[in-house]
Amino acid sequence: MAVLLPLATATCGAESGQSDTDAPEVPSLRVLYLNFGGVVLSRAETDDATTNLTEVDALVGTHPAHAGPFGCEAVGSVVAGHFAPFELEIACERPAAGPYTMVIVSSSAALPDGHDLRWTAPSPDCGNTNESNVGLVEVAPAASLDAQAVAVAVSHVAGITYGLDEGHHFPLDLASFDASPDATWFDMCFPIFDDVSCPEQNLANCGVEDSQNSYVELAAVLGERGRDG
Numbered sequence: 001m002a003v004l005l006p007l008a009t010a011t012c013g014a015e016s017g018q019s020d021t022d023a024p025e026v027p028s029l030r031v032l033y034l035n036f037g038g039v040v041l042s043r044a045e046t047d048d049a050t051t052n053l054t055e056v057d058a059l060v061g062t063h064p065a066h067a068g069p070f071g072c073e074a075v076g077s078v079v080a081g082h083f084a085p086f087e088l089e090i091a092c093e094r095p096a097a098g099p100y101t102m103v104i105v106s107s108s109a110a111l112p113d114g115h116d117l118r119w120t121a122p123s124p125d126c127g128n129t130n131e132s133n134v135g136l137v138e139v140a141p142a143a144s145l146d147a148q149a150v151a152v153a154v155s156h157v158a159g160i161t162y163g164l165d166e167g168h169h170f171p172l173d174l175a176s177f178d179a180s181p182d183a184t185w186f187d188m189c190f191p192i193f194d195d196v197s198c199p200e201q202n203l204a205n206c207g208v209e210d211s212q213n214s215y216v217e218l219a220a221v222l223g224e225r226g227r228d229g
């Protein structure tokens with residue numbers, strides 16, 4: 001049974017009386033699947049979360065299950081809050097059908113000394129041309145991070161898979177991971193402090209290639225939930 005975290009309101013409508021053998025449909029809501037259970041990724045030309053394929057060499061191989069004191073529900077509820085303005089559903093179990101984006105949260109003993117957390121993502125997916133990207137957040141077994149700090153990294157990785165530049169000014173993207181619980185994406189243009197991967201969308205939204213409006217970009221690719229009901 002899939003565990004889907006509710007967002008602002010219930011989104012499940014009654015199914016029509018079709019047979020259950022219809023061809024799979026693209027879901028009306030995009031799905032971000034948080035994999036806490038461990039997975040083995042194989043190399044491919046392009047990411048395919050549904051078949052555990054990654055386009056990133058560093059992600060090839062075995063990623064153990066997350067073994068921390070909190071699980072997907074705790075992290076996922078924070079991630080759901082980050083993405084609350086958008087038409088995105090957070091799933092803690094793998095959806096029966098794709099497409100979906102997968103962010104793996106794994107306990108890793110391979111982090112450099114002194115590092116509690118490391119994230120890895122494919123190159124920014126400008127315009128979200130791939131609906132099935134794969135990203136990774138590794139947590140050191142002895143780390144004392146809480147679910148909120150892990151959620152910040154998950155949302156950062158997810159944002160990149162939806163086309164945000166890596167060096168975006170996500171308010172949660174502070175080195176301290178000291179984010180407020182109700183943090184979300186700014187609807188403002190901020191300078192990108194790293195290499196620019198998606199200059200066209202930055203130019204369209206901000207008038208310059210090296211500034212980014214994360215909120216507008218996410219709204220464009222995910223859809224925005226209705227305001228004021």
Ligand SMILES: [Ca+2]
Nearest residue numbers: 125130133161
């Ligand atoms: Ca994508």
